Amino acid sequence: MAVKILHMADLHIGANESFLGERAVSRRLEALLTFEKAVDLAKEERVQLFLIAGDLLDSNRIENSFVERVLDKISTANEIKFVLSLGNHDPFNTDSPFSRAKIPENLYVMPTKDTCIEPFEGVKVYGRSFSESLQKGEDRFSVPADENTVNIMCIHGCFGISGEYNPISDNFVLTSGMDYIALGHIHKRSEPQKLGNTYIAYSGCTEGLGFDELGEKGVYIGNIDKNLCDITFVPIQRRMHIVERIDVTNLESETEIFDKTLLFLKEKYGENFADNLYKIVLTGEIPETLDIDKNEIAERLKSVTYFAKVYDETSIKFDLQKIKNEVTLRGIFVKNMLQKIASDKENKTIYERALKLGLGAFEKEVNFDED
Template sequence: MLKFIHAADFHMDSAFGALSASQAASRRRESRELGFRLAEYVNSHEIDLVLLAGDLFDSTGAFRETGEQLAAALRRMQAKVFVSPGNHDWYGPGSPWVTVQWPGNVHVFSTGQMTAVDLPEWNLTVHGAAFTGPEQAAGMLTGFVAPSDGRIHVGVLHGEVEPSEARYNPIRKEEIAASGLTYLALGHIHRRTESQTFGTTVCAWPGCPEGRGFDELGEKGFYEGTLSESGQVSLTFIPFARRRYEILEVDVTGRDPRAAVEAALPAETDQDLYRILLTGETSEGGVDAAALTEALAGRFYALEVRDHTRMAEDIWARAGEDSLRGLFLRELRARWDAAGDEAERDMITRAVRFGLAALDHRDLG
């Protein structure tokens, strides 16, 4: 029984532009430590084979130090490592795959055509290819069929299955089914997929091992798998992220906003990055999102609070008054009713709140 890991899309040296400068720098340091953490897992779990399906670097211009640290981490792995460079870290002049000296246990695929490496000790052949530019319109798996030689054949590629446009190694389901591969380790899609089978070929995307923004939510990690001598594949997802991005929606209607948020939070959030969306009905003043952020910030690695509440209906009821306040509310309610989408209604709601605060000489911040 051969044990393997399938990971992809580390995106080391990402900018983390939404964070403060110090937090962004810290997150980049943490991303460079990912390889060493993975090496500890590989060795402690006696993993034989590591398949890395591209975009390990966020760009071909990654810092040399980052490439050298990844090489050092992979060198520690008591396993064979195979890398298929992707569209962000494509193989070419100036790329870390060319400028850094990679250890002997690491094989980096370097051409846009499928090539093979035999591992006779496991009766196994590993096939793979590389992006050699930022886009790859021709499908790397097109026309590929593994030989019928009694070996187990696995593949590692960065790409998309049945995409709407052919930019990032388009792969057709029929090509996977005809490939003769036992397992196809894929990268490029940052959200983990369950395994899929086409013909007799099992394939999957593990997603990225660390989220980088609120478009990459929840548990992140990699797949650990086994390959039997008869070619049976099993996969287990291993959560591995140091920090998670989460979006939490909290209805504060008729409640103290801070108490409502604290009641909705899980117990452990101090390592994670949260965006809290406040919904429901509130009074004229709405919610002081800045004050709430300041009060709760210590419970998170990073926190963002957004006020998506709407005006309580009884506030609009005063639009019938024969006063400047009534005239103002009638005008804004007409605009609110005619608004084309929620974004426009949110903008009008903010205008109402600031306008009423000005009429009442209140400080709304």
């Protein structure tokens, strides 16, 4: 019997993006909206089993009101069974809100020892919660799978990575007897992969929490059966974190740079472009006379988007024929280098690079990693 699941992880409700300043307070609440959206989606899609693979909360020190809203939402979806295996950020100890709160009947919070439950006939769910923020892994799950049911595991840990966050080895997977293992911990989503007869995947985090968690975030939804893993990624994030490099060569003012950037973002991200958080990196060669005020551009972008910051990685486009006639140290340097470039064909590219770096050094600090 195929079972329709929703797999989510690492929503980190309560986390604070402090760089947002005043908006950080409302941004914290958005994780709740994203959770509610996931539950609504599960209802629409007639999901039977909603798996949460840990780090639902960013910390056990979270306002009760946040936890109440999560539990309320779960209780309104009583046609769905929810299974929660807690992770390193929200371990199931005496500090856990889940050890105090009234748990809805359709939510099962996995204990800290290996456990198997049967939420409905023909489907068994296996898992365990972290008891502390660090967790030594075991090389196999201690509860054997039932050959006569669909077997699904929901667990937080590091698949294929050793360490102290419940490492999950190939042997663990190969001996598990699972049809699907729903993982949490790694915030970057992975496509389902098959080891033996077991499919395993990270759904990734559900809402990006910084410029190291870029692009679409969401959940896996689909059917699991014996030898079947038919799941699809569905983005549900409220906002995306986005890094874009904008080439500003030949532009002549902050206004032109702002206009080009804005047009690019509108074209690429469509009507909801303003909802996202942007890190814009300016690249290309600009005239010596243009001293870009990146803060001015950032302020203007902030006024039309949820958040923006701007990095300037441009380099200066020098008029070498003009500079070589300057009666300055820089003029002498350029004249000498141009002579070397003209006369020493073998080392031409090295001299060209030295010229570029040297000229940069007259202007500002030199980054030798630039090309």
